[in-house]
Amino acid sequence: MSDGNPAKTTPYTVPIGPIHPALKEPVMFTFRMNGEQIEKADFAPGQTHRGIEWMGMRRNPIQIVHLTDRICGICGVSHSLAFARAVEQIMEIDVPERADYIRAIIAEFERIQSHLLWAGMAAHELGFDTLLHLTWRVREQAMDTIELLTGNRVNYGIIQIGGVRRDITPDQHPAIHECLDYYRDLQGKLLRIFLEDATIQMRCRDCGILTRDDALRLCTVGPTARASGVNMDVRVDFPYAAYGDLDIEPILPDRYLGETRGDVFDRIVVRLLEVEQSAGIIRQCLDVMPAGDILWETKIPKILAAFKKAHGEAVGRHEAPRGEVLHYVRMDGKEHPTAWKVKASSYSNLMSWIPMLEGEQIADIPIIVASIDPCLSCTDRVAVVRGGRRSIMTKEELHRLSVEKTRRLMR
Amino acid sequence: MLECGDAMANLPMIPELLKQLFRQPATNTFPAKYLPPSVTGFLKMVSRGEAAIHPPVATPPEFRGKITYEPEGCIGCSLCVKICPAHAIELVNETKTIRIYVSQCIFCSQCTDMCPKGSLKMSDEFLLADEDRYSDNLIVE
Ligand code: SF4
Ligand code: SF4
Numbered sequence: 070m071s072d073g074n075p076a077k078t079t080p081y082t083v084p085i086g087p088i089h090p091a092l093k094e095p096v097m098f099t100f101r102m103n104g105e106q107i108e109k110a111d112f113a114p115g116q117t118h119r120g121i122e123w124m125g126m127r128r129n130p131i132q133i134v135h136l137t138d139r140i141c142g143i144c145g146v147s148h149s150l151a152f153a154r155a156v157e158q159i160m161e162i163d164v165p166e167r168a169d170y171i172r173a174i175i176a177e178f179e180r181i182q183s184h185l186l187w188a189g190m191a192a193h194e195l196g197f198d199t200l201l202h203l204t205w206r207v208r209e210q211a212m213d214t215i216e217l218l219t220g221n222r223v224n225y226g227i228i229q230i231g232g233v234r235r236d237i238t239p240d241q242h243p244a245i246h247e248c249l250d251y252y253r254d255l256q257g258k259l260l261r262i263f264l265e266d267a268t269i270q271m272r273c274r275d276c277g278i279l280t281r282d283d284a285l286r287l288c289t290v291g292p293t294a295r296a297s298g299v300n301m302d303v304r305v306d307f308p309y310a311a312y313g314d315l316d317i318e319p320i321l322p323d324r325y326l327g328e329t330r331g332d333v334f335d336r337i338v339v340r341l342l343e344v345e346q347s348a349g350i351i352r353q354c355l356d357v358m359p360a361g362d363i364l365w366e367t368k369i370p371k372i373l374a375a376f377k378k379a380h381g382e383a384v385g386r387h388e389a390p391r392g393e394v395l396h397y398v399r400m401d402g403k404e405h406p407t408a409w410k411v412k413a414s415s416y417s418n419l420m421s422w423i424p425m426l427e428g429e430q431i432a433d434i435p436i437i438v439a440s441i442d443p444c445l446s447c448t449d450r451v452a453v454v455r456g457g458r459r460s461i462m463t464k465e466e467l468h469r470l471s472v473e474k475t476r477r478l479m480r
Numbered sequence: 481m482l483e484c485g486d487a488m489a490n491l492p493m494i495p496e497l498l499k500q501l502f503r504q505p506a507t508n509t510f511p512a513k514y515l516p517p518s519v520t521g522f523l524k525m526v527s528r529g530e531a532a533i534h535p536p537v538a539t540p541p542e543f544r545g546k547i548t549y550e551p552e553g554c555i556g557c558s559l560c561v562k563i564c565p566a567h568a569i570e571l572v573n574e575t576k577t578i579r580i581y582v583s584q585c586i587f588c589s590q591c592t593d594m595c596p597k598g599s600l601k602m603s604d605e606f607l608l609a610d611e612d613r614y615s616d617n618l619i620v621e
Pocket of ligand 1: 547566567568569580584587588589591592
């Protein structure tokens with residue numbers, strides 16, 4: 070903008086964020102616009118770093134499990150499950166089979182409520198608020214069932230290292246089946262409203278396209294990747310909990326629509342079909358769930374003592390509603406872990422915003438941004454507060470810093 | 481892209497909306513059936529017995545609400561202090577009992593699992609909003 074009146078020069082720059090009504094999470098976007106069209110998109114996360122890992126380093130894994138419940142406001146079990154699996158691998162704990170099934174059941178209920186929450190949000194971003202209210206009303210059924218099974222609606226507190234803290238009793242089965250039947254009856258209607266509605270078609274078809282190649286190149290995960298035709302799902306590719314015993318097939322849009330375009334519409338289709346799939350998985354679990362213990366060790370002091378004998382490192386993964394979540398843990402014979410690293414699913418998906426947004430219209434920004442179901446508070450793991458200067462860290466620099474930190478910790 | 485004529489035919493939300501007109505609202509109105517001019521004023525009236533609260537949705541049987549503590553059985557072992565992830569519990573040395581700061585508690589129920597004497601329980605009380613985080617209602621001892 071060197072010559073003339075800057076207001077008249079094109080392209081011009083539109084900042085959106087870090088806090089903006091069109092964004093549900095804090096992130097800073099900068100768009101270079103040519104008229105209504107986005108020429109270039111850039112974004113800066115890092116606005117909502119909370120230092121959870123730092124808190125974790127001062128706590129033992131039983132306490133950290135409750136912290137992990139709070140990494141995300143929607144994924145109340147995904148992070149806890151991934152973390153617990155990492156610690157269990159280090160300690161070579163065999164989780165009782167029944168606990169594995171309960172974990173899968175809760176994780177699938179979480180997927181149902183998360184996808185419905187997202188679908189409502191997507192409708193809202195399109196300005197279709199009646200659909201938002203309908204979707205969020207039907208989401209309540211899953212929330213109520215989760216509350217019945219775990220005690221609370223949002224922070225379930227169901228995972229324990231080596232199992233789960235609450236059993237699913239026979240008298241809860243009718244309520245679970247009632248919820249699943251509710252979604253079976255509803256699924257057709259929801260799909261019809263979302264997929265046949267002219268407004269949604271017009272706004273979402275061929276909008277925000279992510280090609281399969283881009284999806285692979287940018288390492289996207291979860292429904293975002295599947296909507297672009299990438300056949301991946303941690304539950305199938307690397308089974309854990311009860312998923313190895315179950316019959317699951319990753320949901321790809323061509324199964325329903327006959328083709329894959331990788332647009333916002335496909336992302337809606339994948340998530341809505343996954344609601345149905347999750348209900349099916351829960352049914353399977355209830356049918357084949359074996360009786361037995363739900364904890365590897367019921368006495369908490371004994372678990373604490375076992376942490377002091379744990380040496381090693383491990384990675385726990387889980388297919389969260391937004392895609393693969395990964396927790397790295399290292400234990401060195403102390404109650405507290407030496408290292409704990411969280412990689413939320415959105416971290417892998419953020420970069421896909423760029424190819425989706427470039428070339429689209431300014432009015433499509435909210436729905437495209439929302440279409441990967443971003444969760445920035447889960448993603449932000451770093452904030453540099455010293456100096457207040459801005460700079461970009463290269464991979465080499467990050468590697469050097471991490472080596473330095475490891476040396477410091479080993480001292 | 482659809483033609484405008486198609487667009488009008490494809491609005492499956494409309495029948496749903498019309499049905500909703502004759503349905504009960506899904507939301508439970510709480511604490512009052514109709515929004516009072518001032519919620520705090522209304523709650524004061526409730527405490528004076530001049531108005532009644534419109535009941536909240538019932539909590540499930542195993543709900544984790546405000547913590548309750550029975551000092552009689554407590555042996556002051558401080559296991560609960562050690563396990564609390566939120567550092568919400570402190571040991572009172574003189575009496576060998578504990579004090580719980582509810583404003584800090586995250587309702588995880590880990591201490592109740594840990595307590596060897598069963599002195600700690602989670603109640604179903606959840607109306608805990610307060611202007612003072614150290615008010616009597618938010619300190620359990
Ligand atoms: S319920 Fe959890 S946070 Fe609250 S006092 Fe007990 S251990 Fe601490
Ligand atoms: S764990 Fe139970 S017995 Fe021990 S100090 Fe806490 S309340 Fe008292």
